[in-house]
Amino acid sequence: MLSSRTSQGFHSKTTPSAQRSSPIRRAELYLPGRKCHKRSCHSHPVHTRAPDNRLHGGRGRICRHTTQRASQQWKMVKFALQFKATLEHVTNLRPEGDDFRWFLKLKCGNCGEISDKWQYITLMDSVPLKGGRGSASMVQKCKLCSRENSIDILRDTITPYNADDSEKFKTMVQFECRGLEPVDFQPQAGFCAKGAESGTPFSEINLQEADWTDYDEKVNESVGIYEVTHKFIKC
Numbered sequence: 001m002l003s004s005r006t007s008q009g010f011h012s013k014t015t016p017s018a019q020r021s022s023p024i025r026r027a028e029l030y031l032p033g034r035k036c037h038k039r040s041c042h043s044h045p046v047h048t049r050a051p052d053n054r055l056h057g058g059r060g061r062i063c064r065h066t067t068q069r070a071s072q073q074w075k076m077v078k079f080a081l082q083f084k085a086t087l088e089h090v091t092n093l094r095p096e097g098d099d100f101r102w103f104l105k106l107k108c109g110n111c112g113e114i115s116d117k118w119q120y121i122t123l124m125d126s127v128p129l130k131g132g133r134g135s136a137s138m139v140q141k142c143k144l145c146s147r148e149n150s151i152d153i154l155r156d157t158i159t160p161y162n163a164d165d166s167e168k169f170k171t172m173v174q175f176e177c178r179g180l181e182p183v184d185f186q187p188q189a190g191f192c193a194k195g196a197e198s199g200t201p202f203s204e205i206n207l208q209e210a211d212w213t214d215y216d217e218k219v220n221e222s223v224g225i226y227e228v229t230h231k232f233i234k235c
């Protein structure tokens with residue numbers, strides 16, 4: 001009696017029912033509130049946050065049908081990075097050189113995943129896009145939903161921030177994005193500027209601390225960039 005019960009329990013845990021449930025579990029990848037486009041997808045007509053999302057590393061996942069659909073349909077969107085600061089006796093503040101690093105946090109448009117770490121892109125980077133759609137500064141697969149997204153720096157949109165712009169938001173650069181959007185920016189090293197009246201060049205300006213000061217010896221006055229802030233807008 002005891003041995004037969006043990007044997008039954010053992011079998012029910014490992015054979016048919018478990019084998020049936022494992023492919024379903026793999027297919028049950030979730031996106032909250034989105035309807036799966038595939039008519040044959042009966043297991044998850046409307047996606048909700050996975051009830052067992054601890055099994056998925058603490059995050060919801062995406063139905064692979066939705067992922068395929070989204071990658072086919074994804075459109076290009078431009079986002080402008082608007083910069084604001086208080087300038088003291090300096091003007092023509094701009095990123096210096098093609099190797100300037102734009103440090104960004106990017107959000108996947110498919111599943112909403114935001115990268116933990118700062119990622120940077122430069123004008124020197126160029127990766128071809130699939131299907132002959134040109135190139136981008138960066139192409140990356142979302143860690144969560146595996147969708148391939150891209151972002152490109154639009155070189156011609158890079159605009160200096162001048163003394164006249166002080167304390168006002170002004171677009172400094174635009175990014176062309178497919179499948180993702182920039183949600184945060186961290187200015188670091190690599191900016192340059194010049195004295196507003198003297199024309200004295202200042203390079204290697206680091207704005208990570210949101211304030212920068214120096215001294216213009218040509219005109220014997222202090223120069224500075226203060227209260228650096230930014231926002232993104234959709235173009």
Ligand SMILES: [Zn+2]
Pocket residue numbers: 108109110111112113142143144145146147
């Ligand atoms: Zn994603």
